[in-house]
Amino acid sequence: MTNTVDSETGARARTRAAIMEAALVVLGRDAQASLSDVAAAAEVGRTTLHRYFPERADLLRAVARQVAQRSLQAIERAEPHTGPVEAVLRRIVEEHLELGPILMYLYTEPVLHSDPVVVAEMTTMEEGIDEILARPDANLNPQLSRAWVRRTFWGLLYAGWETAKNGEMTRHQIVEAIMTTLTSGVYGSDSSAL
Template identity: 45%
Template sequence: MAETTQESATRLRTRTAILDAAIQVFSRDRNASMSDLAVAAGVGRSTLHRYFPERTDVVRAAARHVMHQADAVTRRIDPASRPPLEALHRMIEAHLDFAPAVLWLSTEPLVQDDPALWEEYSATEAAVDGLFLRAAELLHPGLPPAWIKRVMLALLYTAGEAERDGVMTRHETYTAILTTLTDGVLPGAPPRP
């Protein structure tokens, strides 16, 4: 029995290492090969193919892995139980961990075209939508919550690029996101007619 438990733990660690490596590799190069992924995960190609026979299998599993992590973070923050701006700050800080994955997930057709995958993420999506609904009036009255959410995703995407390219540190991207969301890029500028 102990041998089976150890084998299961080893398999789980190997699978997790492959998925974590896939997120990093595909975030840098969405066309990376299975060989590139095996090297990054520190496993042989035969091991990689034993866990994920096809590239599409590892792409979808890595996307689910990221979404499950984001879901766990969102549940831990529990944005509905906090004042909107505090929850927004915590969500931004926590979700910066996923900025490289946002780059990849937002452009990966295998992920975008998989309704079952997005259905699994619907509870988290509802919590995030609720937060933006509550925060919308505090950020800029009149802007639709859906717009603010899209801006936030674009900022996470940009943060991922800036960190990946070495242009900004994580702390700088966090500050830039908050500043952009709360003050805009032209603070004090009169609204356009």
């Protein structure tokens, strides 16, 4: 399939890109959206969509690969080897806020968890965070495994995406809340009252 995508030019490439962008938005907004919904958002007929993605699973795999690539690009744009770990993680949070709804969908879509290629790409995305957490200056709590901290990081991003979707906080407040929770925990400085 990669060869087909690489060899597409002109109108075919634009149509594929329109379908992919529509799928990112539509599926991120409604996990149960039909292929007809995606086709309508892409402003193409359902038959056209099926020429590019014969089955729903084909579209989902393509979306998952694209999102994993965007996540890795977001990590690279955050300059993971420049500056203190906390600053790097803040930049990654800022870069990932836009991917929220579709990433949430990908992590909950069962079809994707049985596809070894998609699983490998999602694992590579997570390894990008692991690499940052493995830096000597990460200063992680020694009582917590790096895997726990990585999962906590993604969990906080999920909470941020949900908060943004519900309009409960501004983007700046969400970034600050994620970073405060990640670096200081949920207890205030006077936790003796607990």
